[in-house]
């Protein structure tokens with residue numbers, strides 16, 4: 426299926442659309458991986474004073490490059506964000522047929538699969554998270570701690586506890602990922618929805634943590650600050666939303682004169698169809714099986730699987746190879762007088778399973 430053609434220009438002019446955040450900021454499978462620590466051959470640690478150079482290494486639009494150059498510390502945070510997003514995606518999909526590999530990523534990003542939806546959401550979530558943390562960690566010049574003007578936080582500030590600055594991070598992001606001009610088709614709507622969903626997922630994980638001070642725990646003084654959940658929790662939430670992603674089509678809202686996402690009725694609702702919920706991941710194209718090597722993925726041949734849990738589905742019914750290997754470990758340990766432990770080396774056979782061609 427091809428992407429639907431964009432709306433005619435006349436229609437676009439009529440619409441005063443709310444600014445939608447829609448750009449993808451993650452690996453596309455096209456970039457040289459060297460600047461990304463841990464993803465390519467090791468490089469020297471990035472130096473903050475060299476941030477202009479770092480901005481040039483990143484694949485950025487003109488506006489993004491300007492923003493990057495203006496803010497020392499941003500380039501490094503952008504690297505962190507991309508890295509965080511990639512690792513989380515790979516961790517969440519390690520047992521799936523599509524394992525978030527970079528092979529086929531470029532083709533995959535052109536389509537509107539559930540996997541594309543996840544990539545948009547995880548990349549915007551990672552960017553939101555990394556930025557909010559960079560602010561509170563003092564790595565940025567233009568933002569510091571969360572400065573919500575409530576009393577608790579002013580106390581927190583006095584006590585020197587620095588909250589993760591989600592407010593700055595969200596604001597920055599809508600500017601940084603800004604609306605793409607002229608693309609208000611169904612696919613652009615999908616991307617915007619999923620990008621915003623990723624940002625929301627991080628926001629939902631923001632917790633207020635408090636600490637009591639005072640004589641014998643009297644809590645006479647309370648320090649509170651805002652803290653983000655570990656990104657792993659956000660990744661888990663996004664993976665759950667991927668599992669229950671909603672296929673959408675478009676409908677023209679006559680009253681507002683604009684294209685809107687339309688989700689088929691959920692069983693419990695009147696059979697009319699509704700807008701997808703803000704917390705849903707949405708997609709428009711059905712995914713391939715990812716079983717065989719193809720345009721979108723390298724297939725599952727050679728993937729390690731667990732015989733009890735995943736081999737059947739992961740290997741797509743082709744079966745799996747079993748390999749045994751010997752693993753050494755310490756055994757028959759005795760405590761010797763006085764103070765050391767003496768062990769023997771034992772070997773044990775371990776079985777490893779991999780999907781057949």
Ligand SMILES: *[C@@H]1O[C@H](CO)[C@@H](O)[C@H](O)[C@H]1NC(C)=O
Pocket residue numbers: 515519524525526723724725726727728
């Ligand atoms: C994904 O699977 C392919 C084989 O299909 C493998 O080569 C690759 O290393 C895997 N990637 C990750 C991140 O696990």
